[in-house]
Amino acid sequence: MVACLPGYAYLRINLDLYKLFVPLDAPVRTEFERQKEFNTIGIGNLDVVPPPRKTRSLFENSTDLSLDDYHGDRFKRDIPRHNDILRFYVVHKDYLNLLDSEILGKLWDYTNEMMSVTSEFNGKTYGLDNFCKKEGANVNCTNHLNVWLKHAENLFKSDGSRTNPNLQLSYPVMYLFNRPKDIGNIIYGVDVAGKKHEITGARVLTLHWFVNFPLENDNLKAFYAFREACNRFWESKTEESGINFIPHNDKAMDDELRLIIEGAIPFAIPATLQLMLFVYFTNLAKDIRKSKPVEAYFGVVTVVCGLVVSFGICFFIGIPFNPVCSTMPFLILAVGVDDAFLMLGAWRMTDPAKSVEERMGETMGDAGASITVTSLTNFGCFALGYFLSPTPAVADFCTMTAIGMIFDYIYQITFFAALMVYGGRRESEGGLAVYFQWCKCCCKKDKVTDVVPAEQEQPDYHEPTFMHRMFRDYWAPFILRAEVKAVSAVLFGIYLCISYYGCINMRVNISPHKYIRDTSPIQTFVYLADKYIWADNVMPTFHVMNPPDFRNETLRVKFNDMVFRLENTEYSIGRVATNFWLWEYQSFLNDYPEVQYKEDFYKRKYLKNFFNQFDYQQYRGMVKIKDTVPDGDNCISAFTFQTSFYALNSWDKRQAELFHWRRIIGEYPEFDVFLAGIFSPFLIDQRRTIAPSSMQSIGSAIVVMAIISTFFLPDKLSVFIMSFSLISISMGVCGFLTHLGSDLDSVSMGCIVMAIGLAVDFSIHICYRYHCSLEETADGKVIDTLAIVGYPVLQAGSSTLWAMTTLPWIPAYLVRVFVQTVVLVNVFGMLHALLWLPQFISALDPIQRTPRREVHRD
Template sequence: MGCYARYEEGVSNFFAKYGVFVSKYPWPILIFAILTNILLGIGLMQLKSEGSTEVLYTPMNSQASKDRGKARQLFTLDYKENFDALSQIEISQPVDVMFRTKSEENILQKKYFDEIKAIDAFIRQSISVQSNVTFDDVCARFQGFCVVSGESVIADSFLDALNRDEVTFPVYVMNDISLHLGDARSRNGTLKSTRLVRLQYNLLIKNDTSALWEREFIDQMTDYQSSLLDIAISTSQSLDIELDSNVSGDILWISLTFTIMLTYASLATTGNRINCIADRSNLGRAGVLATVLAILGSFGLTSATGLKYVALVGVMPFLIVGIGLDDVFILLSGLADAPLVRPDGSETDIKDRISFAMATSGVSISITSLTDFLAFGIGSSSSFVAIRNFSIYTGVAVLICYLNQLTIFVPCMVINERRAASSRHAFTCMKTKSREELKNEGKSSVSQVCCAGSPAKSSAEFDNFSQKYPTKFCQFLVGNVVGKIFIAAVFVVYLCFSIYGSINLQEGLELKNLVSDNSYLYKFNLWDNLYFDRRTPVAFFYDTPIEYHLQENRNEIISFMRKIRADPLISSTIERNWLQAFSDSPQFNSSTEAAFVEGLTHFLRFRPDLANDIAFDASKTAIIASRFHFMSTPMFSTTEEGHFMQTMRKLTSSSKFSVFAYNPYFIFYEQYVEVFPATMQTLGIAVGVMLVVTTIFMPNIFLVAMVTVTLIIILLGIVGFMYYWDLTLSSITMVDLIMTVGFSVDFSAHICHAYMSVTGKTRGEKVHHALSRSGGPIFNSALSSILGIIVLIFSKSYIFLSFFKMMLIVMLFGLFHALWVLPLFLSLIGPMVTGEVGHERDRQLENDVEKLKTNTKEDLPLKETGEGINDVNDKRKMTSSGDTTSEGNVITIKL
């Protein structure tokens, strides 16, 4: 016996012994497992959630977060007295309101300005919380006035200047008005028209009252109606609120999913004819129950550890249902293959059948569960909190689901077989009789259909349309030359599309696109993208003390500023440079550092807008840090924003002094540059781990290579077709890619393991038998997973929709490779090593089969029940297919 055969037999014997053990004590094992899952579920009482988009979808310990920490130590912003939008260290989105005329004409007209002013007054005065807290009580202020960015463009003086053709664009009276006028048109630098006006109401941050005012603003402004204007709004809380509400609403689909899965599992496990005793549909429902309990137990166990629930975890139940039913169909396939009679005609007992099922299927479900568990284990090391928490929650669920199959579903298999052996009805558990007996007793046709049955006489009775016909089609396609050419042609087309899509796939997650298209925030984001340039301010921080009075130091700073202006990503029209402004003022004095600081202090009294750009020491006699502000040119994608951040950081390396580039939104830009290397690293590790796992369970170099190459090709296809389905490589789709690693290995491992386990004189014969063994379970597993997620096509959540798209892709591609591509290659170049038995056992098997074929019905012992002739005829039908294996002294004859 070869090395592989000895290894395979050793692992199979372990599961066979476990099958014997469960056959002896099914009820104690089942009750203990169910109680354990329920006790674990109690941990749900400790469930806590995390909904911050910054925390969830930006990498931990990124360079931007470190730069923010340094900026916090150097500068503080007084939101109550000296607020300045450019000087913010924290991400602080204002309450944002856009106005557009209903006719979409030029909004720079008095009637529209009057309407905007009326709405502005409503926001300031009528929206209140805690009885009398209005915007004036929660606004950020500058020199005593609430800061509303853009209010200058709705002033009467602005409209008068516009009528005189005196409004310059994009900068007017030292203000960049392009930030507040959407789709503006100018001629010779003079503003002529615009379609939108934008006002931004700045609030105090980290203030509970201002947060309440924001929510009240959302409630009132989403219902506000204007006769002249369309309005779009956004607040700092909008994305978090909308994301949570979308996902929470979509959780309702889970109940429908479980209903679909229960129905399908019941139908897929029903035999090819009505037999109320041999019926195994209860096992399909038991498999779903084991999966549901796994979800409950995993949620409870993980919550009890203090790990926070994140929105992404909402898709976990859909995923686990598919994984759980995959295991169920594999185990049921093994049970269906279990011999019902021995060569001498006597019945095999339940212990032998369960032992056989575990010996043939235990390795398969272990491979799939282990690969899925390790895939999510790798994902748990991600720098993205959303991915890490999702991977931990789902990895624990996969592990508990696997254990539940062994401790809940397998005992249910034993109990069901005991019921069938005692001729009890599948639903009532009452003793019943065969159809012939009920007919002889004069029972009605309805009674004969609903109540009659008998123990199964052959494995053919368990064949189901969902397994039989897809398998036969694949066998036909792979088994002839035309079919092979067709598969090869489809595969080449698949590769071409996959490569093109992968090359053109965009990176980065547009967090604002996470909302549904019927959300008020979707409208705001749409207008923002259509009518306003996508520009980013950036500040360059000198974070160490510098003697600014020295000419050489100022020259160094001026030279560095010149390099920044020269960069093509920096706008030439907008810059805030306190040093240049001070140098041009009459207060400038560079005789000594003390004189420089004294003159600067006096200068800032006239330019308080620049006071936030200089940090003095405690004695106000030395400058410990300063910053300079620039604006980017328009950008059109997240990739460009990530590139802008990296370019600004590279510029700092040319400075003689310590300097770093920072903008609060660099925190989000980090994902645009980190998601690709993080994904490639994670996928690379995952592929390596899957390689090791496959080697352990299938120690055949050729098949390990086949599984690995198939995994890589499937991943290539998934990444490529993301492009065609308008998905980007992001922290959310990265989760889906990690998930697909396990599924991709599952499909290919099943068919390769089956190929090594069956016997056959030619490669084509082995492939035919491998498809007979695993084709049905693979098809059922994929179909059940697709049915489980199909309801998500109606989802409002980007997270659920992207999950649906990715799962559908991986299921279809997994089926394509497992049932078409891999069988094609195995039929051409597959190894001819026999995995399940050695040569001696093969020869013994052939002798046993030949004996069965030549025996007459007088030679075989007949049962006294009168069913012996049917038994013999069944054996003869079974042996005619020629697909046989042996297990000790038991012959398994597969259709």
């Protein structure tokens, strides 16, 4: 274990939603990578015309850098920079209209006050000037991004300005002197009227400042401190004005995922202590030879040791830790303690007259084989989950859990088995308890002074505890009564109907709110985004990587046809909402009567004059210019354009529309177009793959479990019954998750795969013990089986439920679904193992079946 501790130095936490939840084969992965490729293309320099057919030197005609920049200032420019946005969404507490002159004026004053907010970090004072993106040669921040508030205040003071013929206040693009201005990214929840979509009201406004600063020293930590100061400032304004200011930035989701991990992992400590208390007190007995509290206590310690080793190895080989993985320690604790219960139960059933070595051999022959098959099936289930899971977060969780299962198994059959041997050697004195002072009083109380001869102990060594006798003498005969079987069959039918109804009504629902805490302030943003931001004005950016020569009329018409089709889908706003530099440039060229379209379209002087116009500066970053192309030739290497869509007020509509956009641009491969910059596209790509991949994962997991079990359950009937029980438990978990409010998503899919692995434990223990029973009748085999493994199964299920009692305090969907799954699989698992499975297997089993042990003896 100590050798694995250095692995913790390689701990890497993955909080990137894109890397965690984007399916590996999702189109958005390609789109994201191509967007990065587009961003690396140089914007070009329109100030200098390169000579024809001449390659420039490294420093010639550089757009931004001089020779000095490559020498004295080189290292300064090579420092990575942090880009972010300080963004605050504004919404009235009653979601009323915000386009009121009084409110707008108040907001403008607040933004100016925000410019003076400061924070203290490491004895230094930081303000917005330390972090904001400067404009041009300015050394201080400006409030230009929010100046529209002042203009809007004047605009909505009276209706007179609204009738100005030079102003068309339409949405999402307004026109000032026929010049388009995109306002779709600053106001949402807009009410419009008339054919021109003129704005009459809005429910969500945006205040923002761009952030860009070098990542050196403690700048990033200082920025986080400043961001918190800004949040406090806007909280005070919320109390003052009755208007809610909701902070949001590009790293907000990362922060939320980190908080989920920080909230979940500490609960592993009380869960471990709870388990230690549980196993200690549930393994006490009046007979000191049967009491194994300290052995059970070390069963939990054994699991913890396996966890420590598992994490060290996982981190060393590069598996990142993510919020889904934060539930893995609780799962390993539950499964590991189950194995300890079975081994202790098997030990109690051995003959105390035999040597410790012989008793351990019988214990490992019974419980060892049982926990081996469950460990292998669990490992196989989670290993399969790694290969079949479409999302990396769930795949990493499955990998960590599979490794954890293996090391827990290794520690159980080595470390814990060795501890049991030490306890067995002093069993008559209290076992391992005699080695610890804190158990001294317990040992004195129960110590056996007069040891009964071995020949007198033999008759009752099959009756180690009251609970085992209770299962043998009361519970097993009770469930085998005809009237009890009839009632049980009816209950099982009702259970199947409810489960099936839940399964067929489980719907795919993937939303950002599932990846953040229930109490997070970002939940308000997600609500606003779902209701307004991702519904009213969706403006994807279409990247054209192989632009046509717009002097060619055929190509120009074909390209315009593609744009026209995008502008006229079911949810398109239309031409008024298209943000396309080409059409504005064509209109600009019309002001020059001397321009010959085919000869002058790509002339640098016209392009330069166009992009230098104040109204068209917004397009400069959208167009990538080739510096090495002779003047007048096609010098555009790539560009982007946008068009807007509305009424996408559900994820089903967004999914359908996204796939429709992709189909349209896919019909024009010669332009090499892809889209990016839309509402959480990874969520939509998951929606398409989650249902089929879930069915594939569940089906494959059940098949693999059945195949593995055949190596340990040679009897075909036992394999069939185990598989049937596994399907029944899995269906119950899926169905009741739906009734509890869970949906089919990447989180629940991982939990369902986990449920299959856990369900195997309950089925295998009963089927394996029943198969090995020496009794001659089916009912006798059931009684013998429950007498031996009934209490360990009850202990295992109860201990797991007890360990889960602290987790509901974590207000996060990720943890909540995990808890629901573990509770359901344990409740249904115990019902199957202690009630329905024994009844079912005894009803199907032929009388006088030859036990496997008898065959081996022959």
